[in-house]
Amino acid sequence: xxxxxxxxxxxxxxxxxxxxxxxxxxxxxxxxxxxxxxxxxxxxxxxxxxxxxxxxxxxxxxxxxxxxxxxxxxxxxxxxxxxxxxxxxxxxxxxxxxxxxxxxxxxxxxxxxxxxxxxxxxxxxxxxxxxxxxxxxxxxxxx
Numbered sequence: 001x002x003x004x005x006x007x008x009x010x011x012x013x014x015x016x017x018x019x020x021x022x023x024x025x026x027x028x029x030x031x032x033x034x035x036x037x038x039x040x041x042x043x044x045x046x047x048x049x050x051x052x053x054x055x056x057x058x059x060x061x062x063x064x065x066x067x068x069x070x071x072x073x074x075x076x077x078x079x080x081x082x083x084x085x086x087x088x089x090x091x092x093x094x095x096x097x098x099x100x101x102x103x104x105x106x107x108x109x110x111x112x113x114x115x116x117x118x119x120x121x122x123x124x125x126x127x128x129x130x131x132x133x134x135x136x137x138x139x140x141x142x143x
Contacts, residue, residue, distance in 0.1 A: 021048070029061060044081070062099065080117065092129075109133075 009021045009030055021030035029043030034051035037043065041055045044063040049055065053067045056075035063081040067073065070088040077091050080099030085091060091109040098117030103109065107121045110129035115121060119133050127133045 024049075027061075035067075056093065068105075074111075086123065 007023055009023065010018050013019050020033060022033055023029070024031050024037060024043040026039060027042040027044045029045060029047035029049065031037050031043060031049040032051040032053070035049045036054040037049055038055065038057050040057045042060045043049060044061060046063055047061045047065045049061070049067045050069045052070040053072070055061070055067070055073045056077065058075060059073055059077040061067065061079045062083065065079050065081060065083040067085045068087045071085045073079070073085065073091045074093035074095070076093055077095050079085070079091070079097045080101070082099055083097050083101050083103070085103045086105035086107060088105060089103045089107045091097065091103070092111040094112040095109045096114045097103065097109065098115060098119065100118040101115050101121070103115070103121045104123035104125060106124050108126045109115060109121070110127055112129060113127045113133070115127060115133045121127060121133060
């Protein structure tokens with residue numbers, strides 16, 4: 001008999017505070033009760049969505065990805081595995097973020113833009129609509 005995952009999970013953060021997450025019904029990822037995530041979104045296992053984050057309809061967040069406080073992700077976005085979306089970063093409708101990418105604090109990824117795997121987007125950078133951000137060199141920063 002399969003055992004259902006716990007609906008509420010608690011952790012102690014680095015400041016010694018107890019933080020709570022709820023398992024998302026579509027994928028089982030962990031979502032802060034203070035985040036806004038629709039049922040149509042898929043939050044894969046071991047993905048985290050922090051307080052104040054907002055995710056649009058039909059968006060997919062891959063395994064092991066982390067959306068930090070206040071991140072905003074639009075509709076129909078695909079975020080690969082092990083991606084980090086920084087504090088107050090914005091990912092607009094239809095964008096694609098490859099696995100292992102890092103989106104800096106307050107960066108903006110435009111509508112239908114593509115960020116390739118392992119790319120680092122600098123804090124505050126803007127990747128325009130329908131463009132592709134590539135890693136320039138090992139450890140490079142896309143802007």
